[in-house]
Amino acid sequence: MVFEEKMIMNGEPEDEEEEEEEEEDMVDPIEVVREKCEATDHCVHTRERLEQCQNRVGSRSSTEEDCTEELFDFLHARDHCVSHKLFHSVK
Template identity: 80%
Template sequence: MGFEEKMILNGEPEDEEEEEEEEEDMVDPIDATRQKCAETHHCVHYKEKLEQCESRVGSRSATTEDCTEELFDFLHARDHCVSDQLFHSVK
């Protein structure tokens, strides 16, 4: 029995490829939870404020205004929702 036949019988090259593919299919639960939380009533309010600010700032040619406060408000509301829900899905 040659070296190539042993490799085929042991299945080492094929097994490694299959294991790597399986690991790539894993989904981080925080991504789905963030999306779900961003659509809640509380977060939608802050998201609308952020979008209004972005359109206001984008419509002006010379402004020093940025939307940092609105962004932080939205992220804070979303992350608060995520923190309430995320640990229920962690094993």
């Protein structure tokens, strides 16, 4: 109890709140680059193929088909784009 009162009087809880706010402002550069890459023509095309597959599989009650190939194609296209752009944005 005494320790908690000292923390409140010393203002340490406020410092913790400031640190949390600073952490929220940080943005992972890979997420920004991924979003930009997902907007490129090749990635849009592979995402459309993935969504078509998901819709097709979701509309059937029993099927052995899955969309693994389409998912890997999309991830490969996006990551290929990211690999060329990421290190230019990292300090």
